[in-house]
Amino acid sequence: MSDNAPPKRPRRWMLYAPLGLAAAAGAGFYAMLQGLQDGSYDPRGVPSVLLGKPAPEFSLPALESVALPALAAEDLRGPLPGPVLVNFWASWCAPCIIEHPQLMRLSREGVAVYGINYKDRIPEAGAFLQRHGNPYRRLGRDEPGRTAIDWGVYGVPETYLLDRQGMIRWRWAGPITADTLENELRPLLRRYA
Template sequence: MKKQILILPAIMFAVVAVFAFRALDKSGQPAPSALMNLPAPSIELEPIPRFAGPFDTGVPMGEVTLVNVFGSWCVFCLYEHPLLLQKKEQGLTILGIAWNEPPEASAQWLERHGNPYTMVGADQRGFAIAEFGVTGAPETFVLDKNGVIRFRYQGPITEKDWRRDFAPLIARLEKEEAAPAAAR
């Protein structure tokens, strides 16, 4: 009987491990978003006090755009923040979704660390991030010129990640023509 009791936790661990590894693709990254190659969800959020708004992902920007989910409570968000500031200075359009916190907390965090966002909105209840299928912060989506999700990245973006995953994709998407406004 004691052997059976000891074997049960090992079997349970094996089952959990199999499901965890199946959730990863061959690169070790989480499986891509179910929204891949579909228009980004149309989300309107209240703006963060003292920062640009209103926030609306439903209107394609006509340029390659990042949508970045962050929170002032998120240590890894602070880790990737300097890179986002740098990319904004280089002219990239970045939309920010402040997740699961009062708008004033987001405002104070952005004032302290800088604002990389063209527009930033508050998602206090998590409805917007649910529309995107976000599993945690930080999480970043690349939208093409027509507002279609072309890439999803979970976790903090490093310079290596940028060079490997983001830069080549953004360069390719920049060369594509945006659909006429009437066709969107």
């Protein structure tokens, strides 16, 4: 029997199968890591259901410590003079500080930036804008966080871009960095200008 082993040839591929599987898994993981790095793949990202839809119905009071008009859904109904950004933020949110210079720059360039202050205290929110500057044309105060739920917000900062018809075209969860501004937001602002 031993000198007379059965033909092995047809089974040879079985030897390489695990190797092939490992190589395929490796390639998959590599692609995932690449995607994580350049931002095209985000395993924690939640797609917004509002894309292509108008802003949900809401009406928020103004922030008492800041002299800015309040914000309601009517302010976001088309036709609008240009694309609008709606930014959810809070003074207790550290990434909001990272994002703030970009919002300030957009505001100086004339982009309409509307703010929704999420679960914040009035004096702290006012102090934040005093220290870092105010990029907002309108500012609503969402202390209970209900409007944020209606928008599908799951953390601050979160930013939505509306086109001139008032349709939501883009949602960014997390801070708008200088990189995000140049590579993601600017092309969209040009497209919907």
